[in-house]
Each structure stands twice: as C-alpha cells, then as structure tokens.
Amino acid sequence: MNDSELIKLQTRCVSHEIRNHVSICEMYTEILRKNLDRDGYKNDSVENAIECIKKSLKIIGNSLIDLKAANNLSMQNCDFKNLVEEGVRLAEAYTAGKDIKITCLIKNSCIIFADTNKFLACMVNIIKNATEAIEIKGEINVIAEVKGSAAHLKISNNGKMISPEKQKEIFKEGFTTKNTGSGLGLHICKSNLEAQNAVLKLNKSTGKLTEFEIIFPVTK
Ligand SMILES: Nc1ncnc2c1ncn2[C@@H]1O[C@H](COP(=O)(O)OP(=O)(O)O)[C@@H](O)[C@H]1O
Numbered sequence: 001m002n003d004s005e006l007i008k009l010q011t012r013c014v015s016h017e018i019r020n021h022v023s024i025c026e027m028y029t030e031i032l033r034k035n036l037d038r039d040g041y042k043n044d045s046v047e048n049a050i051e052c053i054k055k056s057l058k059i060i061g062n063s064l065i066d067l068k069a070a071n072n073l074s075m076q077n078c079d080f081k082n083l084v085e086e087g088v089r090l091a092e093a094y095t096a097g098k099d100i101k102i103t104c105l106i107k108n109s110c111i112i113f114a115d116t117n118k119f120l121a122c123m124v125n126i127i128k129n130a131t132e133a134i135e136i137k138g139e140i141n142v143i144a145e146v147k148g149s150a151a152h153l154k155i156s157n158n159g160k161m162i163s164p165e166k167q168k169e170i171f172k173e174g175f176t177t178k179n180t181g182s183g184l185g186l187h188i189c190k191s192n193l194e195a196q197n198a199v200l201k202l203n204k205s206t207g208k209l210t211e212f213e214i215i216f217p218v219t220k
C-alpha cells in the first residue's frame with residue numbers, strides 16, 4: 001500500500017469512528033429531549049444547550065462529509081431534488097445565532113450522475129459562505145430547475161457583495177477575505193464539480209444579491 005492509499009484508508013477509519021460516536025451523541029440528545037418533555041421540565045437554558053449540541057453535531061457531520069469528499073470520485077445516478085433537499089437540511093446548521101431564512105424552491109427534477117458526498121459538501125460550502133456574508137439578518141434562496149439537458153442549482157443571498165476585483169480571485173486556491181478562512185472552499189468545490197462534468201460559477205454579486213450556480217448534465 002502506498003502513502004496516499006494509507007492516508008485514504010486511515011481517513012475512512014477515523015471518519016467512521018467519529019461518525020459512530022456522533023450517532024451516539026445524537027441519539028442521547030433526542031432521549032434527553034423526550035424525557036424532559038415527558039416530565040414537563042421547562043428551562044430555556046437547558047433547551048438552548050440541547051439546540052447548540054444538536055447544531056454542533058450537524059456541523060461535525062458536515063465536516064465528515066467533507067472528509068469523505070476528499071477521497072476519489074464515487075459516481076452514481078441520483079435524484080436531483082432529493083440531493084438538493086438534503087444539502088439544504090445539512091447547511092441549516094450554519095445559520096445558528098443569526099436571523100437567516102433559507103428558502104428552497106424545486107421546480108422539477110431529473111437524474112444526475114454525481115458523487116453524492118462531493119455534491120453535498122459543495123452545497124454546504126456555498127450556503128456556509130452565504131451565511132457568513134450575512135451580518136445578522138438576511139435571506140438565502142436555493143432554486144433548482146431542470147431546463148433541457150441541464151440541471152441548474154442557483155444559490156443566492158442578500159449579504160455583503162463581492163467587489164469586481166475580488167470576483168476574479170474567489171476560485172483561486174487559498175483566496176480568503178476572512179480572518180479564520182482557509183480559502184479552499186470554492187476552489188475545491190469548483191474542481192470537484194468539474195471532475196463530475198459539472199460547472200460552478202458566480203452569476204453576479206451586487207449590493208442586493210450574490211448568486212452562485214451549479215450546472216449538471218441531465219442523465220435521464
Ligand atoms: N456568498 C458570498 N458572499 C460574499 N463573499 C463570498 C461569498 N462566497 C465566497 N465569498 C468570498 O470568496 C472568498 C473565498 O471563499 P472560500 O473559498 O469558501 O474560502 P473561505 O470561506 O475560507 O474564505 C471568501 O473569503 C469571500 O471573500
């Protein structure tokens with residue numbers, strides 16, 4: 001086994017191990033919540049703590065998807081609508097602490113040939129960026145539509161705009177404007193999508209709206 005195969009194997013084993021324990025934490029959080037409801041125990045700070053634990057578990061789960069997505073492509077036929085809905089559900093964990101409304105409109109569906117984990121990681125990354133562009137209150141719109149032989153997914157937000165100079169840089173490896181950013185999100189999303197014969201582009205960024213679009217070829 002060469003070095004890169006060994007790293008992949010270890011990544012899979014460690015992710016699997018973390019996933020198991022995240023599942024245990026999720027299960028016990030649900031049990032706690034049910035027991036408190038059953039006993040009629042009401043306490044805002046306990047309620048808040050349970051919500052925070054659930055959100056953190058979701059974020060750990062999302063990071064595991066990122067880890068899995070770092071491996072080789074694993075393509076399969078999947079329902080466009082189901083994937084988009086799942087991506088929105090996963091990304092909702094990032095709206096914590098802000099007043100952000102995510103609206104998802106799925107006009108129609110089709111089958112696309114895609115790597116599910118990489119597709120979801122990409123959606124989560126774009127929606128996470130959108131939540132970070134919104135200071136306190138804002139909206140994120142996700143619109144899925146099949147037109148002819150292409151499945152289009154538009155993700156937009158009404159947060160701060162990307163200046164025309166920065167628009168040229170955002171897909172470059174390591175480009176970030178955030179103190180704690182890695183600048184890898186969009187770069188990895190774009191190359192992962194291109195490896196799946198899909199496209200990622202920034203349609204526009206103005207003071208009113210920033211919109212990214214993913215385009216996949218329709219399989220059937
Ligand atoms: N929806 C968005 N609104 C405003 N700026 C964005 C948006 N998405 C990406 N950007 C800009 O693109 C840069 C690169 O994004 P990304 O590759 O995800 O790296 P990171 O989030 O670690 O900075 C961000 O630092 C930000 O300046």
Ligand SMILES: [Mg+2]
Nearest residue numbers: 125129185186
């Ligand atoms: Mg990012």
